[in-house]
Amino acid sequence: MELFMTFDGRISRKGFWMGFLGLLAIVFIAGWAMISILPGGIVLTLAQIIVSVGIIYIWSAVVVKRLHDRDKPALPWAVIFLAPGVLMQIMSIFKIGYRAVEVAGVQFMVPGTGATMVMWLSMAVALWMFIELGFLKGTPGENRYGPDPLGYTAPREKQAEA
Secondary structure: OHHHHOOOOOOOHHHHHHHHHHHHHHHHHHHHHHHHHOOOOHHHHHHHHHHHHHHHHHHHHHHHHHHHHOOOOHHHHHHHHHHHHHHHHHHHHOOOOEEEEEEOOEEEEEEOHHHHHHHHHHHHHHHHHHHHHHOOOOOOOOEOOEOOOOOOOOOOOOOOOO
């Protein structure tokens, strides 16, 4: 649970991927439950907002700890990595930039030009984030955010003999 709830410390690439897979499971289960159980309209919209806030919090905790392992400050990088996805989620929930299209008597909401541009920006930033946090090594040894999650300790410099 600490992986999803705190913003302190560092996690390895393995911790990042475990957090991502855990969050993916939560998203699928919550999405299925909302669609299956809740009626449409305002009730579904409110549930989407509540679940989205929870998911953003959980994902932010994972991203911040991984940024710490890469010895990067959380504030600017977390905003860069998370803001496009949050904007895309807000646009999706409130249907901003979407238009209704009817196919075989069923109405679908389809992203327009603006929503499509935000979607492509979100995917490009997400790709960059996954490369940066999921594939590149963290700082070996202790850094300003805590000890190495892999247990590596940097060799100490030999002290000059007096």
